[in-house]
Amino acid sequence: MIEASETQRPSTGPTPARPGLDVRRPHEGGAVPRRPRHGGLFESIEQGRQFETVRHEAAAREDAVLEIDDFDLYYGAVRALHGVSLVCPRGKVTALIGPSGCGKSTLLRSVNRMNDLIDSVRIDGDMRLNGDSIYAPGVDVIQLRKRIGMVFQKPNPFPMSIFENVVYSLRIDGERDRSVLEEVCESSLRGAGLWSEAKDRLHESGLALSGGQQQRLCIARAIAAEPEVLLLDEPCSALDPIATGRIEELIDELKGSYSVLIVTHNMQQASRTSDFTAFMYLGRLVEFGPTEDIFVNPRLKETEDYVTGRFG
Amino acid sequence: MSVTAPPPIRPVPPGSTLPAARGHRPRRPRGTSLYAHGEPLVWLTGSALIVSVLMIVALLGLVLTMGLSTFWPQHVTEVTSLSGEHWMGEITDSERYVPDADMLSFLEPEVRASAEAALAASPDGRVRRRLFRTGNFDLSGSHFRWIDDYETAAEAQPEWAVVLERMAWGRFYGTPAAFLVDGDVVAEGPEASWAAFEREHEPSRARFDELREIEVFAVGDTHHRIEEARQALREVELTDGQDSDRYRAAQAEHDRVVAAAERDYATLDERRTALRAENDRYALRMATADGKTLDVTVADVVRGYPANQLGFVARVGVYLSRWWEFLWDRPREHNSEGGVFPAIFGTVIMTLIMSVLVVPFGVLAALYLREYAKQGWAVSAVRIAVNNLAGVPSIVFGVFGLGFFCYIVGGWIDESFYAANLPNPTFGKSGLLWASFTLALLTLPVVIVATxxxxxxxxxxxxxxxxxxxxxxWQTIRRIVLPRAAPGIMTGMILAIARGAGEVAPLMLVGAVKLVDKLPLDLRDWSGSLGPIPTGAMHLDRSFMHLGFHIFDLGFQSPNSEAAKPMVFTTTLLLIAIIVSLNLIAIWVRARLRRRFQGTHI
Structure with missing residues (x-):
């Protein structure tokens, strides 16, 4: 696969010096010997050339909970995702990293078909959740979303009590048994590490909590429905470092019982919390592998530049 | 204001330029910084606010002072003129004016001399005159009289000046002379006859209330039963024809009901005659200031008090009793006296029905526009149309309501459900329901836009x-969007209530009338109880009284406009108070919703 991408290298020629995108300079000559130089990969992507994702073999051995097959997405005439193929391992945390606008969030929102809410979106390809197609005609989107939990960038608790926030997904399914609701509320709040802080104020408004607590409340809400996949869209970007730390601990605890797909801009966060990392650029999946490999031993120089902060 | 004052402008010697530091562009004079600090704008915005606040305060102050002082019992003054006439009454107004020279020449020489002396003494060529509410309309033909200071010879506040508020002919000012039972004098002199009056007044009024209840409700009930029997018969006739067994059975039932009702009516009529005869026995002979006498039936007196003997507490008592009557009783004397309860009731009930109609309708429409409709030119056009609807003159809504609701929809309802009552319309005329519909339509844009x-x-x-x-x-809308938007929707409702409750013009066409004998809701009469009266039934087809229309009627349609004027202010005060309290309730509900759904921060 490395060879494949090497053959796709753009023809040499004077490349315009673009600040921030000229990734060759810092490494010219001083690169790790066994890694071939891919200085032109980003330019190649920008010019729309064909390009093969670099996949680490370790990722392919995992049991997949979510498979993304050659997925394309267009906003009107603009193509936002180019043939993304990705396999999310069961019970593991998969991080999506990449510069702003690379399609991480779009990919994430495609998993539970949130993009259906936007009129101009058109897709191609498919995804499978535990073997069930997500985009096949006739799929009940409502039922599908019940199998997937999602936490958004900004905490968005509903305008109701903490209790009602947590059991929202049960309420909309018509669950009325108080004991079931209370049990789910407690286990979800415990799962989200919010129980000790919230247990005495379950009937206060969810909006009365602090930002970090609100985000954990959203996580509790997401896991209350026992989702097969948990999607986290930059869950810490609106939080302070201490709240971020708590969420990261929480993600660590969720690992094993939930399969998590997380979008993050924070390299440390990706390296700390995830088992697998996917690096995206301009709508393409560039490199995908175990987090340790991506951060310590990436196969592409562009990936290394990005994760070490020399780019983007 | 925490704005720091601009630094003083240094005087610049003529011909010199401002100091330009090290080759920089010369700085503009610092005088402009006054504008930069924004102080002129603070003044501008502040004064705009002050003007608005002043206008509101002035209007409210006028309504409050005039409205609250209407019912205060004044002293009664007796005036003796130079020409020997006597008048008795309450001073309601006072002004200084320039007397017409021609008019002066018509005066008697004695009065003219006095007027000329007063004019000469006056620094600005004006003399004072006062407006007396002299009452005694049945004797004098007027309720009020301007009395010039110069024609006054003597002024006194007689101890036994008594004010009587009567059921008819307005107030009476005079002194009690005698008390009559069956036409025989049983007490003479002010003190004795007033004591007799006070003894007989309560029972007479109780009999009067019973009489009124019989007339309005019990007699109405027997009429109602006869009318219902007639309609039932007519229904059978419409379906089966006259030549059928059912019709004959119905005819028998009809005759039975009518006979029973007529028997009841005869009993009631007997009772009524007895009550009337008993009430007619007692009369108070009153002497006016100019020596005439009049026998006033005790039952006709709503309230009587010796005005100049009252202490402060007694005055407050009369004041509160008048307010009580105003709030809870029906109007009399062409609405210029008595209470406005039917109007209060009509206003509140109409506003409530209007809110019940307009809020769900407006919220549903707004939900479609905002949540379901694909935003495009069509939705924009609808939105513009809705906003324009808010600018249509309200009388147009009234015409529409009369034409569409009353005549088309109401006519259809009559034909379908009330055919037996035709050609008398039931819903095919103006009434409470159609007025509420019309105002709901009128306030719909407010609710849609706010929602x-x-x-x-x-x-x-x-x-x-x-x-x-x-x-x-739908689950998202019902559980998340609507609760979160509820305070905003309440704001729309508050605006709609304020708009709807104060609206008059369309109501004149679709249901508000000058006077009703029955409320839209069959309440047990608020003055007592009697007999099998249907209660609690809503009659949305009935016409109703409305405070806004009442104000218009008092101010511009009253035969006794001078007496009605204070009532205009009082009624306005009441209408404002009702709108404010409806708003306060809505604001309180909104604050509760806000606390419940929106949390303390964000």
Missing amino acids: EEALAAVPNSMREGSYACGATK
Whole structure:
């Protein structure tokens, strides 16, 4: 696969010096010997050339909970995702990293078909959740979303009590048994590490909590429905470092019982919390592998530049 | 203001330029910084606010002082003129004016001399005159009289000046002379006859109330039963024809009911005659200031008091009793006296029905516009149309309501459900229901616009969060969007109430009338109880009284406009108070919703 991408290298020629995108300079000559130089990969992507994702073999051995097959997405005439193929391992945390606008969030929102809410979106390809197609005609989107939990960038608790926030997904399914609701509320709040802080104020408004607590409340809400996949869209970007730390601990605890797909801009966060990392650029999946490999031993120089902060 | 004062402008010697530091562009004079600090704008905006506040305070102050002082019992003054005439009454107004020279020449020489002396003494060539409410309309033919100071010879506040508020002919000012039972004098002199009056007044009024109840409700009830029997018969006739067994059975039933009702009516009539005869026995002979006498039936007196003997507490008592009557009784004397309870009731009930109609309708329409409709030119056109609807003159809505609701919809309802009553319309005329519909239509744009704004203010992230939990669109709207938008929707409702309750013009066409004998709701009469009167039934087809229309009627249609004028202010005060309290309730509910659904921060 490395060879494949090497053959796709753009023809040499004077490349315009673009600040921030000229990734060759810092490494010219001083690169790790066994890694071939891919200085032109980003330019190649920008010019729309064909390009093969670099996949680490370790990722392919995992049991997949979510498979993304050659997925394309267009906003009107603009193509936002180019043939993304990705396999999310069961019970593991998969991080999506990449510069702003690379399609991480779009990919994430495609998993539970949130993009259906936007009129101009058109897709191609498919995804499978535990073997069930997500985009096949006739799929009940409502039922599908019940199998997937999602936490958004900004905490968005509903305008109701903490209790009602947590059991929202049960309420909309018509669950009325108080004991079931209370049990789910407690286990979800415990799962989200919010129980000790919230247990005495379950009937206060969810909006009365602090930002970090609100985000954990959203996580509790997401896991209350026992989702097969948990999607986290930059869950810490609106939080302070201490709240971020708590969420990261929480993600660590969720690992094993939930399969998590997380979008993050924070390299440390990706390296700390995830088992697998996917690096995206301009709508393409560039490199995908175990987090340790991506951060310590990436196969592409562009990936290394990005994760070490020399780019983007 | 925490704005620091601009630094003083240094005087610049003529011909010199301002110091330009090290080759920089010469700085503009610092005088402009006054504008930069924004102080002129602070003044401008502040004074705009002050002008608005002043106008509101002035209007409210006028309504409050005039409205609250209307019912205060004044002293009664007796005036003796130079020409020997006597008048008795309450001073209601006072002004200084320039007397007409021609008019002066017509005066008697004695009065003219006095007038000329007064004019000569006056620094600005004006003399004072006062407006006396002299009452005694049945004797004098007028309720009020301007009395010039110069024609006054003597002024006194007689101890036994008594004010009587009567059922008819307005107030009476005079002194009690005698008390009559069956036409025989049983007490003479002011003190004795007043004591007799006070003894007989309560029982007479109780009999009067019973009489009124019989007349309005019990007699009405027997008429109602006869009318219902007639309609039932007519229904059978319309379906089966006259030549049928059913019709004959119905005819027998009809005759039975009518006979029973007529028997009841005869009993009631007997009772009524007895009550009337008993009430007619007692009369108070009153002497006016100019020596005439009049026998006033005791039962006709609503309230009587010796005005100049009252202490402060007694005055407050009369004041409160008048307010009580105003709030809880029906009007009399062409609405210029008595209470406005039917109008209060009509206003409140109409506003409530209007809110019940307009809020769900407006919210549904706004929900479609904002949540379901694909935003495009069509939706924009609808939105513009809705906003324009808010600018249509309200009388146009009245005409529409009369034409569409009353005649078309109401006519159809009559033909379908009330055919037996035709050609008399039931719903095919103006009434409470159609007035509420018309005002609902009138206030619909307010609710739609406010609701749309409230819906737009619900963060999209909340909707997305709900969808991500697997909620359907309707579940999201019902559980997330509507609760969150509820305070905004309440704001729309408050605006609609304020607009609707104060509206008059369309109501004149679709249901508000000058006077009703029955409320739209069959309340047990508020002055007592008697007999089998249907209660608690809503009659949305009835006409109703409305405070706004009442104000118009008092101010511009009253035969006794001078007496009605204070009532205009009092009624205005009441209408404002009702709108304010309806608003306060809505604001309180909104604050509760806000606390419940929006949390303390964000």
